[in-house]
Amino acid sequence: xxxxxxxxxxxxxxxxxxxxxxxxxxxxxxxxxxxxxxxxxxxxxxxxxxxxxxxxxxxxxxxxxxxxxxxxxxxxxxxxxxxxxxxxxxxxxxxxxxxxxxxxxxxxxxxxxxxxxxxxxxxxxxxxxxxxxxxxxxxxxxxxxxxxxxxxxxxxxxxxxxxxxxxxxxxxxxxxxxxxxxxxxxxxxxxxxxxxxxxxxx
Numbered sequence: 716x717x718x719x720x721x722x723x724x725x726x727x728x729x730x731x732x733x734x735x736x737x738x739x740x741x742x743x744x745x746x747x748x749x750x751x752x753x754x755x756x757x758x759x760x761x762x763x764x765x766x767x768x769x770x771x772x773x774x775x776x777x778x779x780x781x782x783x784x785x786x787x788x789x790x791x792x793x794x795x796x797x798x799x800x801x802x803x804x805x806x807x808x809x810x811x812x813x814x815x816x817x818x819x820x821x822x823x824x825x826x827x828x829x830x831x832x833x834x835x836x837x838x839x840x841x842x843x844x845x846x847x848x849x850x851x852x853x854x855x856x857x858x859x860x861x862x863x864x865x866x867x868x869x870x871x872x873x874x875x876x877x878x879x880x881x882x883x884x885x886x887x888x889x890x891x892x893x894x895x896x897x898x899x900x901x902x903x904x905x906x907x908x909x910x911x912x913x914x915x916x917x
Contacts, residue, residue, distance in 0.1 A: 739803040
């Protein structure tokens with residue numbers, strides 16, 4: 716179910732479980748607030764009557780908005796005023812719209828059965844002997860190694876197993892002739908500087 720509520724001169728479309736940021740409301744974090752100015756309500760594609768309908772919300776926190784700089788200037792009068800402002804906001808969590816209450820989902824930790832299992836797990840682990848626990852650890856490690864092994868096709872030309880397959884019986888290839896050393900310029904005379912051109916006579 717959804718509803719459109721008005722608070723602080725603004726309108727918000729809300730559903731149970733939503734969090735909205737509204738203009739400051741009185742109260743501390745954790746307090747319950749009732750929004751009575753409901754403009755529209757509906758469930759899916761069907762609209763419902765808003766007479767007597769209220770939206771229950773919980774204050775999550777009292778916060779401030781981003782800073783806004785106010786700067787005034789009058790030219791040629793040496794008049795400048797600079798001021799900062801942070802608007803006060805209230806963060807609300809919608810608890811219920813009329814009779815429709817918020818049911819926490821899995822992400823919010825509604826499922827309590829795994830927690831009970833987690834509590835029972837340490838007791839079961841304490842009951843097992845050290846040898847049984849060591850055996851389970853070894854099996855789990857072996858399974859992890861198997862899962863991490865890379866399975867693939869063998870290469871078409873695998874590396875030779877011995878020297879005979881490698882072609883040791885074939886005649887050795889001729890070694891390349893050593894490259895001729897380039898002459899060193901260590902003892903060479905420095906190159907002559909180019910003669911400077913004299914400026915042309917006008």
